[in-house]
Amino acid sequence: MKRLAAVVALLGLATATACSGGSSNGSGGGSGGGGGLFTTIDVNRPGLDASAPANPYNPKGNSFSAFNAMKIGWVKNHLTDPNQALPGIAASWEIAPDNSSITLHLQPNAKWSDGQPVTAEDVKLSIGIAYTQGSTAFAVTPGAAGAAADVTVVDDKTLKITQDMANPSPKFARGVLDTTVVPAHVWKDVLPADFWDKLKAARGEGADAEKAREEVTALGEKVLAFAPAKDVSAGPFVLERVNPGEALLVKNKNFFNAANVAPAQVKFLNYTGNEQIWNYLTAGKLDHSGFVAAPTDVMNRIKSAPGNEVIKGYSPVAVGMAFNQSKKPYDNVHVRRGLAYLINRDEVTKVASPEGGTPAATTSGIHQKAAPAWIGDTAAQLEPYKPDLAKAEEEFKQAGLEKKDGKWTLADGKPWKVSMHAPAGFSDWLSAQENIKSQLIKAGVDAEVVTTADYPLYLEELAAGKYDVGFWLMALGPAPYDIFQRLYGASNGWTNVAGKVQHAAPGKNGNWMGGPEEIEVDGTKINPGELTAKLNTAPAEEAKPIMVQLAKAANQDLPVIQLWDYVNNQFVNNSRFTGWPHDDEILRLGSGVLASGVWIQLGMIKPKQ
Numbered sequence: 001m002k003r004l005a006a007v008v009a010l011l012g013l014a015t016a017t018a019c020s021g022g023s024s025n026g027s028g029g030g031s032g033g034g035g036g037l038f039t040t041i042d043v044n045r046p047g048l049d050a051s052a053p054a055n056p057y058n059p060k061g062n063s064f065s066a067f068n069a070m071k072i073g074w075v076k077n078h079l080t081d082p083n084q085a086l087p088g089i090a091a092s093w094e095i096a097p098d099n100s101s102i103t104l105h106l107q108p109n110a111k112w113s114d115g116q117p118v119t120a121e122d123v124k125l126s127i128g129i130a131y132t133q134g135s136t137a138f139a140v141t142p143g144a145a146g147a148a149a150d151v152t153v154v155d156d157k158t159l160k161i162t163q164d165m166a167n168p169s170p171k172f173a174r175g176v177l178d179t180t181v182v183p184a185h186v187w188k189d190v191l192p193a194d195f196w197d198k199l200k201a202a203r204g205e206g207a208d209a210e211k212a213r214e215e216v217t218a219l220g221e222k223v224l225a226f227a228p229a230k231d232v233s234a235g236p237f238v239l240e241r242v243n244p245g246e247a248l249l250v251k252n253k254n255f256f257n258a259a260n261v262a263p264a265q266v267k268f269l270n271y272t273g274n275e276q277i278w279n280y281l282t283a284g285k286l287d288h289s290g291f292v293a294a295p296t297d298v299m300n301r302i303k304s305a306p307g308n309e310v311i312k313g314y315s316p317v318a319v320g321m322a323f324n325q326s327k328k329p330y331d332n333v334h335v336r337r338g339l340a341y342l343i344n345r346d347e348v349t350k351v352a353s354p355e356g357g358t359p360a361a362t363t364s365g366i367h368q369k370a371a372p373a374w375i376g377d378t379a380a381q382l383e384p385y386k387p388d389l390a391k392a393e394e395e396f397k398q399a400g401l402e403k404k405d406g407k408w409t410l411a412d413g414k415p416w417k418v419s420m421h422a423p424a425g426f427s428d429w430l431s432a433q434e435n436i437k438s439q440l441i442k443a444g445v446d447a448e449v450v451t452t453a454d455y456p457l458y459l460e461e462l463a464a465g466k467y468d469v470g471f472w473l474m475a476l477g478p479a480p481y482d483i484f485q486r487l488y489g490a491s492n493g494w495t496n497v498a499g500k501v502q503h504a505a506p507g508k509n510g511n512w513m514g515g516p517e518e519i520e521v522d523g524t525k526i527n528p529g530e531l532t533a534k535l536n537t538a539p540a541e542e543a544k545p546i547m548v549q550l551a552k553a554a555n556q557d558l559p560v561i562q563l564w565d566y567v568n569n570q571f572v573n574n575s576r577f578t579g580w581p582h583d584d585e586i587l588r589l590g591s592g593v594l595a596s597g598v599w600i601q602l603g604m605i606k607p608k609q
Contacts, residue, residue: 038263043290048270053227056180066597068233073177077588079370082171082479089181095173101162102173111254113233120153125184132220137175140202145169145536167499171479236261236601260603288596289571293428307575313587315568316477320560326506326514336558338395340385349564352432357564365554367475367565374547382555418447421467423458429471465512480543481535494529501533519553579606
């Protein structure tokens with residue numbers, strides 16, 4: 001699968017052209033609302049598979065979040081609170097003061113597209129399915145942080161989910177709310193009748209518990225392969241048909257807020273690369289697209305198309321130039337600092353992500369917009385690593401590097417070339433690396449850019465320690481643990497299983513960064529992996545001093561050079577629909593197709609009169 005923009009996908013040939021407007025053909029009916037055709041793309045998933053089922057768990061499934069797939073709630077990327085969300089299948093909820101439980105109150109009028117009511121049993125079954133997938137709040141690993149302990153059906157519209165307080169997580173509620181809900185009367189056979197007994201056994205110790213865990217996990221394959229006879233949706237739309245060029249969804253007349261759903265139909269266009277998305281946007285064919293990386297000239301063409309508008313929101317993601325410290329000379333912090341002083345981040349961002357990123361103020365490990373909320377005045381006290389050739393040369397000399405005939409060599413006199421890797425299709429990453437290459441060569445550091453075939457292979461080879469330098473997504477808020485585990489988690493040797501932290505040697509168990517196990521910060525040695533693990537259970541106020549230490553560690557030790565912090569660009573067109581949100585809180589729903597689906601089901605989007 002090709003990665004299209006560095007912020008929206010971690011991971012078919014287009015044969016039809018989308019209508020850019022027009023009226024419904026009547027097949028989506030439903031009371032109220034009633035606009036025309038809404039055209040979009042799923043930026044998280046290139047390539048439509050006409051043979052794939054309407055299964056939200058299937059990687060190629062024709063299930064589109066917030067359109068024909070519903071979650072309990074739509075979580076937001078708040079600066080500091082991971083548990084903020086907008087209503088979905090749940091109309092409201094209460095989180096216990098100690099975060100020990102969340103009580104859900106389902107939408108009173110929610111129905112499936114076949115007319116059956118959405119009940120607590122649907123949600124309970126969906127939670128059972130989530131266990132087979134190992135989702136955040138529903139993990140079968142004993143002692144896993146944030147894992148649910150009990151799921152209790154209070155009545156048809158109320159459930160209470162409790163957290164295992166032996167290893168609590170502050171983002172437990174987020175994990176619950178982020179659960180996809182499927183109809184029990186359609187999906188009931190994917191779980192065995194004794195599933196909840198197996199799950200209870202899996203939480204224990206010993207051989208029987210291990211066997212139960214294996215059985216629960218094995219059910220995940222059955223879930224992925226399940227193919228409903230037809231799409232039964234609790235969302236605002238239902239899948240009607242799909243071909244290699246497009247997927248068509250029609251309005252669900254039984255949706256609980258159908259009267260305020262404006263479009264009568266939604267069409268998802270197929271694409272295989274950035275260029276197709278750019279062409280759709282330039283031609284004004286898309287009513288909405290989530291983030292896609294685009295160079296300045298393309299962005300200008302997109303903006304000039306009639307009706308097009310770019311809406312900007314907060315995106316808790318940054319990109320860093322990450323080092324494999326098990327390879328020389330990147331094991332020397334002075335080399336990493338020297339490179340930081342050579343790279344002009346403003347220039348890199350202008351070339352690579354002029355509209356979708358803001359140059360990183362420094363390397364802190366935290367998105368600069370969220371940093372003041374977490375580390376206060378410390379953010380302004382960190383070394384900014386502004387371009388400074390003299391400081392770079394001083395750092396290189398401290399590392400023992402030598403400059404001969406205008407070129408820097410290793411301490412033993414051997415040539416040194418900074419070899420940077422990125423996957424094909426990551427247009428912003430590749431542009432950034434080419435710019436960095438030019439900057440380094442100008443300063444006497446030889447450099448090259450090596451392209452990997454695709455993103456899965458890139459991640460595989462990165463984890464295997466095959467690269468000297470690669471790009472790495474980081475600062476993944478809003479939860480503190482998620483922010484720093486990209487720097488001081490498994491990729492740098494620390495694994496956190498059931499609250500127990502273990503450190504692997506460089507090159508072992510996915511440790512490709514190979515950083516030191518201890519770092520001296522303010523005269524005291526700290527273990528950044530153990531501190532990061534504490535963030536998994538620490539309340540916000542307890543997390544802040546830990547994050548100060550980790551930000552200082554990242555700033556002085558530079559396991560990565562933080563290059564730019566992403567901006568959540570949403571592309572919309574005002575020719576056919578209006579009402580697009582400009583409130584940053586609503587925009588924090590995230591990039592991708594999710595945002596417009598939620599806007600539509602909330603009744604925000606209106607047909608243009």
